[in-house]
Amino acid sequence: MGKRKENSTNLLNESYIMESCDLTYAICKIGGRWKLLILCKLENGTLRFSELRNQINGITERMLTLQLRELEKDGLVKRTVYAEVPPRVDYELTEIAKELVPIWAKLSKWGAKHKILVSEF
Amino acid sequence: MGKRKENSTNLLNESYIMESCDLTYAICKIGGRWKLLILCKLENGTLRFSELRNQINGITERMLTLQLRELEKDGLVKRTVYAEVPPRVDYELTEIAKELVPIWAKLSKWGAKHKILVSEF
DNA sequence: CCCATTACTTACAAATTTGTTAGTATCATA
DNA sequence: TATGATACTAACAAATTTGTAAGTAATGGG
Structure with missing residues (x-):
């Protein structure tokens, strides 16, 4: 970063x-701090920068930018810039990222279950 | 840590x-640096501390200890101490961790594929 | 008594990630 | 001409993770 x-x-x-x-x-x-949250938000379709910012409690613009840049570099997110003012930039999952979705779903389920089990001891 | x-x-x-x-x-x-490598080594059964150390290139005893401790605390690894001298400690996956194995397998496959795709651009 | 073995600890330092604050560019609109 | 909106960037500081180097305890064997 x-x-x-x-x-x-x-x-x-x-x-x-x-x-x-x-x-x-x-x-x-x-593995970045906010990456999964970002990716999850994008599961349902394209979002612009400000939408992501508003949907993710606590993230700063700097962090959002950094994480998006890495996701883009790693081919998980596609960035589309429109030549408008004020600027408008859209983010969406790539095909590669979409392949992960069903795997995430399972992991997420495991996470939910595990969270309960561990907190109960 | x-x-x-x-x-x-x-x-x-x-x-x-x-x-x-x-x-x-x-x-x-x-998500710790060495955790997955450790977990993978344990997929095939119990290993003792020194076996893990020897099978994981570059890990120090400090790091191995730290990561194992967290895995144990998080319920992913079971630690068994034998009252012997020199000491002997065994590590193995818990049931919860074993549930993850098939998910890992898919993720791992995705990783392998993705690694190629990205390095090719 | 001295040494080797094993599974660690401890104190410290370096590297890396994350957060804070204050900008910047552009142009339509008031 | 000043303002506002949007998607950033830059400089710096704090927090966290990782690595380095040097121990420690217990005991069987020589």
Whole structure:
């Protein structure tokens, strides 16, 4: 998000892990603080920047921008800019991201169940 | 992993997100740097601390300990200590974690596919 | 008594992520 | 000409995660 240091142990470890484990790779792509919330909001269709901002409690414009940029770079979100003033930018899920939706659904279900189980102990 | 500051915006945001999105909740539970690699190694059965350490390239004992502790606290891994010297500690997936295995498998597949697609552009 | 083994801890430092605050550009409209 | 709306960016600070290096306890074997 800021630039990362090249050749830090940290970065090397991350690279190694992403290479050696497709699962880690997958989850890294959606691992930012707000990414999943953003992706979930987009499940039902296109939204513009301000709509996302308003639907996600607590996110700052900076964070929203950063997370969207990464999602875009990673091919999960498509960004469309309209040449209007005031500006208008739309975001939507890519095909690749849509493939994830049914998997998310299961994970989400697991999360809900697990949340209860753990909080009950 | 170190203790977190109470009442930081960061922590509040995290709490909010975990509450409002089961998916984020789920993924947070497995989001540590080495957690998935650990969980994957345990898919085939019980391993002891040193076996995990040896099978995961680059992990330090500190990190392995920290991640295992969180996985244990979150109910994903079961820790069994034997009263032996030198010490012997076994780790295995819990039932809850095993429920995730088929989901991981799909995510992992997606990751593998996505990795290729993105690197090709 | 000394050493090796195993599964950790501890104190510290570096890297990374996240948050805060204050801008910026553009142009239609008042 | 000043204002407002929208989607950002920039500089900085705080919080959090990750890594480094050096221990520790207990006990069987030499």
